[in-house]
Each structure stands twice: as C-alpha cells, then as structure tokens.
Amino acid sequence: xxxxxxxxxxxxxxxxxxxxxxxxxxxxxxxxxxxxxxxxxxxxxxxxxxxxxxxxxxxxxxxxxxxxxxxxxxxxxxxxxxxxxxxxxxxxxxxxxxxxxxxxxxxxxxxxxxxxxxxxxxxxxxxxxxxxxxxxxxxxxxxxxxxxxxxxxxxxx
Numbered sequence: 332x333x334x335x336x337x338x339x340x341x342x343x344x345x346x347x348x349x350x351x352x353x354x355x356x357x358x359x360x361x362x363x364x365x366x367x368x369x370x371x372x373x374x375x376x377x378x379x380x381x382x383x384x385x386x387x388x389x390x391x392x393x394x395x396x397x398x399x400x401x402x403x404x405x406x407x408x409x410x411x412x413x414x415x416x417x418x419x420x421x422x423x424x425x426x427x428x429x430x431x432x433x434x435x436x437x438x439x440x441x442x443x444x445x446x447x448x449x450x451x452x453x454x455x456x457x458x459x460x461x462x463x464x465x466x467x468x469x470x471x472x473x474x475x476x477x478x479x480x481x482x483x484x485x486x487x488x
Contacts (some may be wrong), residue, residue, distance in 0.1 A: 338373075344424075379419070
C-alpha cells in the first residue's frame with residue numbers, strides 16, 4: 332500500500348524525512364486508509380506555527396504540531412488529500428532537550444499524533460482521548476518510540 336507523503340523542510344532542520352514518512356504510513360496502514368492518499372508534513376519555525384495557531388485556533392503562541400485536515404479530494408478523480416501537519420521544529424527540539432528524550436522520537440510522536448488528527452481523532456473528551464491514545468500507543472510501539480515521552484509532552488499543553 333502506497334501513500335504520497337511529502338515532507339517540506341525548507342530550513343533544512345536535522346530531521347529524517349524517511350522516518351517521518353514511515354511514521355505517517357504506519358498510522359495510515361493501521362487505519363486501512365485508501366492507497367494513494369496524499370498528505371504533507373511541514374517542518375518550520377516557531378513564528379510560523381505561532382501565526383497559524385493564532386489565525387486558526389485563537390491561541391497567540393507556538394505549539395509543537397498543528398493538523399489541518401482536508402479529508403477529501405480537491406480535484407475530482409485525484410487521490411484523496413488528507414491534509415497537512417505543521418511542526419514547529421525549534422519548539423519540538425526544545426521540548427525533547429528539556430524532557431531529555433530523543434528529538435527524533437519527539438518528531439515521530441508529533442507525526443503520529445498529527446496524522447491521527449487528520450483521520451478525525453481528537454482528545455477533547457475523556458472517551459475520545461482514550462481512543463486516540465490507544466491508536467497512538469499502537470503506532471508508537473510499532474515505531475519503537477518509548478511511550479514514556481507521551482505524558483511529558485501532554486503536560487506541555
């Protein structure tokens with residue numbers, strides 16, 4: 332099963348694009364998402380993410396990851412476009428350094444978390460959170476990411 336996942340890293344942050352794509356694919360395969368669907372992972376700076384957070388969520392600060400689900404095909408006959416993930420690389424790297432875990436693992440968690448949001452998961456209620464965290468845990472286990480980093484990142488929000 333193939334997916335068209337693009338990683339945009341115009342600033343050249345030290346991230347393994349192949350690992351990020353693999354993390355998104357792990358989630359998509361587990362949810363039996365239609366082959367050939369498209370999504371984009373953008374690595375950018377804190378200011379860009381803060382501007383998006385302010386514009387779309389009314390929160391005037393950066394965050395680690397934002398998800399922009401599209402959930403369809405903008406052009407008839409084209410593969411479904413799931414949406415975009417926008418990750419604030421400096422913010423996520425600072426989280427990893429502060430909490431003493433691998434920046435690479437932190438990025439994989441953010442891609443898994445964001446991809447689940449693209450698929451409609453949310454953590455806005457205890458029931459939804461339990462469902463999302465179970466799916467997130469499955470993907471992180473498959474990727475070899477220690478689950479111990481999840482609660483530490485949640486405390487940041």
